[in-house]
Amino acid sequence: MNSSVKHSPSSSGEIRLKRIIDHTPVGVCVTDEKGFFRSVNPAYCRIYGYSPEELIGQHFTVVVPPESRQLLCDLHERFMHYGSEIRGEWTVMSKSGKQLTVLAEAALIHDVDGQPQKATFVLDISDRKQMEQALQTAKEDAERANRFKSEFLSHMNHELRTPLNAILGYTQLLDSTLDVPPASEEQRLFTQHILKSSWHLLSLIDDILDLARIEAGKLPIQLTHIPLESLLNEVLSMLAAQPNSHNVDVQLIPPGPDQQVFADMTRLKQVLVNLGSNAIKYNRPGGTVTLRCERPDPTLVRILVEDTGPGIDPAQMPNLFRPFERLGAEKTTIPGSGLGLSITQKLVHLMNGSIGVDSRLGKGSVFSIDLPVTGAP
Structure with a gap:
């Protein structure tokens, strides 16, 4: 007599679903009505640094920082009663005590006996949040640098140009009076050197200020x-x-x-x-x-x-x-x-x-x- 084992469609589907859940990069856990772990997939364990044996039977708050446990317990109870929870980012805690940022969403399901359970889907976004924080810090640093440049421009424009303009003005006045009484050739040469060097320095200051204004985005352009x-x-x-x-x-x-x-x-x-x-x-x-x-x-x-x-x-x-x-x-x-x-x-x-x-x-x-x-x- 020939015999064969046949799997019902439902059991085959459950096996395929379990394989999918076990291989998905998204962390998945199932908790009962009171918040105790009933199952966890490998990705969930990798995120938090636990083995399945360490989590099954534990309360879900084992992965929650102490200061947030009461809030999340209240949200869990609300979810089990009303089936609604806001999808969002949460700060959680790994086995080593390291704080992580995860994106979490939940679904209300029922076990084979019809008892309500909560399936939670977790994605570790800690690296992304760190990158966002680094970008925000860089943005704030750049804004501070731009403010410093603006203050520098205002300060340098006054502190450098004002005395230099005075030097130029008095030197030009001196140059115009060298004929009364007649000055020596050496005096004329010295005066011309002062004028030439002052104009060169003023041009250099203008160039530096222009470059600083451009880099700070402070140079007005009228097209x-x-x-x-x-x-x-x-x-x-x-x-x-x-x-x-x-x-x-x-x-x-x-x-x-x-x-x-x-x-x-x-x-x-x-x-x-x-x-x-x-x-x-x-x-x-x-x-x-x-x-x-x-x-x-x-x-x-x-x-x-x-x-x-x-x-x-x-x-x-x-x-x-x-x-x-x-x-x-x-x-x-x-x-x-x-x-x-x-x-x-x-x-x-x-x-x-x-x-x-x-x-x-x-x-x-x-x-x-x-x-x-x-x-x-």
Whole structure:
């Protein structure tokens, strides 16, 4: 006589369900009406650091910090009576005493005898909470740093510029009176040194304050439509007034009379004067600097500043826009702080533009600025 063992659908389903529960990464426990553990899955044990034998028969508050036990007992009793519990995050306690943060949700079920039980599903989110806390701490640190920068800017603007402006003012007054009575050549030279050094220091202070304002998000930018022809003519005049010991010829190829760009007037002039000044300072004797425009596409204007200088070593290109980086020029007599190109790049980005450079050793450099023709609709 042949015999075989057949499993009922219900028992097969229960086996499959148990396997699923045993292999799920979510912690699952079942407690009776009074809150004592009746079953726990492996994930639940891993979260709390207990074995199943250590938990079965224990009250669920064994994994609850003492200060929260009464509250959770009250919530458990409410759940068993009304079947409702708020899904939420809870602070729990592992076997070692370490506090964890879990996301928990419960379901009301019944055993084979019809007795109510509570199935609780637990997900350990301690790592996520620590990351959130670290991000929050970093955010608060950044906000404190920004507040400090703002206070620094206000303080330095007064403490540095005020006495320096006084030095400049009195030195200019002294320079204007050197003819009455006539001063010696040495006195004139000393006065010119004071003026030159003071203007250089004031320029350096302005650069540092600009960089600090940009990094603190405190530099106001007023975007508007700017006629390019008049702006470039003004830049040309400003460059012509600068020291030009190499007799560099500064040229402008005028854009179309109706050509416009969407930018901040003051900051765009600052950018172009800075690029033009560099092109003059680092040029060869008798070289040229050319300002011109292109239209790479209908939405953009490209402003180019070309020079006939020595060019930039390709190995130094990655450092070009770094603050205080002068690419070896600090070993020469050419004045500069190494902040100009860094500020220029940041200003261009604030005006929704981009800056690039094409340079060849012995041939010169071309700096290009792409800016929108109009604001976003």
